[in-house]
Amino acid sequence: MKVIVPVKRVIDYNVKVRVKADGSGVDLANVKMSMNPFDEIAVEQAIRLKEAGKADEVIAVSVGVKQAQETLRTALAMGADRAILVIASDDVHTDIEPLTVAKILKGIIDEEQPGLVLCGKQAIDNDMNATGQMLSALMGWSQATFASELDIDGDSATVTREVDGGLQTIKVNMPTVVTVDLRLNEPRYASLPNIMKAKKKPLDEKTAADYGVDASPRLEIVNTVEPAARAAGIKVGSVDELIEKLKEAGAV
Amino acid sequence: MAVLLLAEVTDGELALDATAKAVTAAGALGDVTVLATGATCADAAAEAAKIDGVAKVLCAEDPIYGKRLAEPVADLIVSLAGDYEHIVAPATTDAKNIMPRVAALLDVMVMSDVTAVVDGSTFERPIYAGNAMQTVKSSDAKKVITFRGATFDAAGMGGSASVENIGAAADPALSSWVEDKVATSDRPELTSAGVVVSGGRGVGSEDDFKIIEALADKLNAAVGASRAAVDSGYAPNDWQVGQTGKVVAPDLYVAVGISGAIQHLAGMKDSKIIVAINKDEEAPIFQVADFGLVADLFDAVPDLTSKL
Numbered sequence: 074m075k076v077i078v079p080v081k082r083v084i085d086y087n088v089k090v091r092v093k094a095d096g097s098g099v100d101l102a103n104v105k106m107s108m109n110p111f112d113e114i115a116v117e118q119a120i121r122l123k124e125a126g127k128a129d130e131v132i133a134v135s136v137g138v139k140q141a142q143e144t145l146r147t148a149l150a151m152g153a154d155r156a157i158l159v160i161a162s163d164d165v166h167t168d169i170e171p172l173t174v175a176k177i178l179k180g181i182i183d184e185e186q187p188g189l190v191l192c193g194k195q196a197i198d199n200d201m202n203a204t205g206q207m208l209s210a211l212m213g214w215s216q217a218t219f220a221s222e223l224d225i226d227g228d229s230a231t232v233t234r235e236v237d238g239g240l241q242t243i244k245v246n247m248p249t250v251v252t253v254d255l256r257l258n259e260p261r262y263a264s265l266p267n268i269m270k271a272k273k274k275p276l277d278e279k280t281a282a283d284y285g286v287d288a289s290p291r292l293e294i295v296n297t298v299e300p301a302a303r304a305a306g307i308k309v310g311s312v313d314e315l316i317e318k319l320k321e322a323g324a325v
Numbered sequence: 326m327a328v329l330l331l332a333e334v335t336d337g338e339l340a341l342d343a344t345a346k347a348v349t350a351a352g353a354l355g356d357v358t359v360l361a362t363g364a365t366c367a368d369a370a371a372e373a374a375k376i377d378g379v380a381k382v383l384c385a386e387d388p389i390y391g392k393r394l395a396e397p398v399a400d401l402i403v404s405l406a407g408d409y410e411h412i413v414a415p416a417t418t419d420a421k422n423i424m425p426r427v428a429a430l431l432d433v434m435v436m437s438d439v440t441a442v443v444d445g446s447t448f449e450r451p452i453y454a455g456n457a458m459q460t461v462k463s464s465d466a467k468k469v470i471t472f473r474g475a476t477f478d479a480a481g482m483g484g485s486a487s488v489e490n491i492g493a494a495a496d497p498a499l500s501s502w503v504e505d506k507v508a509t510s511d512r513p514e515l516t517s518a519g520v521v522v523s524g525g526r527g528v529g530s531e532d533d534f535k536i537i538e539a540l541a542d543k544l545n546a547a548v549g550a551s552r553a554a555v556d557s558g559y560a561p562n563d564w565q566v567g568q569t570g571k572v573v574a575p576d577l578y579v580a581v582g583i584s585g586a587i588q589h590l591a592g593m594k595d596s597k598i599i600v601a602i603n604k605d606e607e608a609p610i611f612q613v614a615d616f617g618l619v620a621d622l623f624d625a626v627p628d629l630t631s632k633l
Binding site for chain 2: 087088090098170171197199205208211215218239290292298308312318324
């Protein structure tokens with residue numbers, strides 16, 4: 074079974090985002106970029122499936138700008154076998170919408186015929202939480218979102234999902250799309266020898282047009298602003314003073 | 326201009342607060358028709374009919390909707406979609422599972438976690454875990470939206486809408502329910518708790534996290550942790566508050582031994598009152614704290630727990 078893992082290049086989670094003065098979005102020029110943390114968990118899970126003999130090949134895919142090559146090299150260094158980069162924009166500030174990404178992924182799936190797609194549950198830039206569900210819909214497949222446990226057994230997979238107030242376990246027909254949540258695993262770090270080896274692994278470059286997908290957005294960005302700042306607070310001198318202030322504020 | 330609103334129904338029971346908040350948000354868009362689904366949903370539909378601003382309730386009762394699996398519920402919504410310009414839901418994990426599927430089947434984008442309605446096609450939503458707010462205008466004929474509850478007041482309960490029973494759509498038979506495990510902790514759930522007490526790397530060990538838990542129990546609070554504490558193995562991953570964990574906005578957030586990394590602040594800065602206890606007075610957490618206490622947490626936290 075082939076496993077496809079879509080990965081997204083996003084601002085590193087340790088970087089403070091700055092809104093651009095013209096309101097068109099967040100400044101992405103000269104900022105440290107990394108693989109979306111939820112996608113790292115998806116890559117890790119795919120590699121573990123291969124190590125357990127349940128997958129034969131792990132293919133990492135990224136849709137975006139040419140610089141997403143680096144993100145794919147990270148996935149290859151972790152242990153993915155090969156990578157496909159679909160260039161859908163020349164501008165690092167253009168975010169490709171989940172619907173477009175899902176359509177391009179559908180094109181790749183039609184060619185590659187994987188048994189499983191593992192995605193992060195959301196990207197930490199646009200926080201849309203949509204690509205996996207949309208892909209599943211376009212394929213007419215089952216879906217299992219927010220997975221914290223995954224067990225594949227032949228024609229079906231049993232997935233435990235993190236839902237409001239607890240956990241839900243469902244059984245889905247294969248092929249399927251699983252979106253992963255934090256508790257599923259802890260991603261490995263790529264070792265230096267594996268980083269070197271990753272440079273020699275195959276990375277195909279395609280464009281959105283290769284899959285017949287129109288990448289123009291459905292949502293026009295009208296404005297982007299910083300959230301309202303919190304008013305500065307005060308320092309208290311002791312635990313007793315803290316309790317007093319909390320009581321005054323009606324917090325305890 | 327009609328709106329179809331997917332009510333939050335779990336095992337036949339209406340999540341009234343979540344649904345009524347979404348009704349408030351949807352009211353700005355047009356007449357609201359609520360869709361209740363479940364193996365049983367008559368009671369939930371009757372209750373939804375009383376929410377102010379609801380024009381009509383559709384009740385789809387069928388075993389295939391019993392656990393609100395995404396595939397059958399999405400197919401049902403798509404079968405009804407012709408009559409509506411907006412298809413909306415409260416931003417729960419259930420709806421976030423279902424609504425993007427609906428949007429893709431309709432060949433439109435979804436807008437998740439919307440916090441404000443500007444007009445019928447323009448909406449505001451947080452990006453980067455709330456570190457920026459973005460206003461987007463949809464060019465799609467139909468708009469599929471989830472509304473974040475925290476920013477809308479719940480609609481009142483003076484309504485008397487009619488309830489219409491509707492048939493089920495075809496069962497796609499792609500998935501099946503196995504079991505639910507409702508969280509068994511005696512503590513409140515992290516994302517909906519009124520009070521959250523979180524520990525960071527400063528707590529120092531898994532064992533010492535007990536003093537965080539003791540304070541949390543005194544305040545009837547959920548326990549959270551910074552990513553640094555989780556990465557150090559002091560706390561389980563599902564306690565993580567931050568951009569890569571849970572986003573919380575309780576009435577009171579107590580950050581103990583947390584320096585205030587950007588990615589943590591993104592997950593808790595919308596809390597009403599923030600208390601920070603840290604021995605490093607330069608820690609960035611103090612810049613967002615309403616009340617900061619520069620102290621050794623191993624003295625201050627047990628003292629606070631005993632005096633509250």
